[in-house]
Amino acid sequence: MPTVVVANTKGGSGKTTTALVFAGEIVAAGGKVVILEGDPNRPMARWATRRGTPVIEANKTKVGSAADAEGEIRTIAGESRIVVITTDNDDEAVFDWIEGASAWSHFIVADPEGSPNQWLNSVASQADLVLIPFAPTTLDANQVARTIQVIRHIEKMARKTVLHRILVTKASPGAVVTRDEREIRENLAKNGLPLMTTTLHDRPAFRALFKFDALLSDLPVSQAPEHQVNGLAGARADAKALSEEILTLLTQAQEQAA
Secondary structure, rough: OOEEEEOOOOOOHHHHHHHHHHHHHHOOOOOOOEEEEOOOOOHHHHHHHHHHOOEEEEEOOOOOOHHHHHHHHHHHHOOOOOOEOOOOOOOOOHHHHHHHHHHOOEEEEEEEEOOOOHHHHHHHHHEEEEEEOOOOOHHHHHHHHHHHHHHHHHHHHHOOOEEEEEEEEEOOOOOOOHHHHHHHHHHHHHOOOOOOEEEOOHHHHHHHHHHHOOHHHHHHOOOHHOOOOOOOHHHHHHHHHHHHHHHHHHHHHHHHHO
């Protein structure tokens, strides 16, 4: 099953939100997804634990093969369509977890630490797509180039091309694109860097995923006024567009490889 890695060597880029938004779209469509977390801060694991979603701590669940990993996933998953697996930078079994997860899930969504390390190198070498989210600021745009350099290094080490796309996140939800965002997009295009058509805008509904430990499809979590969420329709439109574009890219890549 496809592996999508959401990576940026700078924190605060919307990386974890992007990973959760896409995972949620797979679940909403009836699919199963494994979220592979390499961030030592464990935001995904905390989100999952609070909502009762199964979590496997790989450093406490030793496996000797992909079959072992698949068995652990199937055992803990139960009726859940999401499983979060936390692994560390020095976890030699990460490839077993990826292979085992592929046997159970429809998608693997990997959320690495916001800095380059061996975990990112290992997981991205197995990726069908690497998404590079960034907020439309000069500081974040400069960091995109560093992340691209990491991908180029991974390509040389793995001796394969790693499909990757840049995703604008945290953009103003208004119809008017800011001057800074427009200039950044133009510079990316001028330098031949592949940019997603979809944008994940700065919407309260995306922040609500972690406030309520929810997926977009869960919101609002009740009819109570304090649980109502602004920007939900727009967030769902963004999420749908993101999912459709990712699926199109993966399908095109598969057809080209055939």
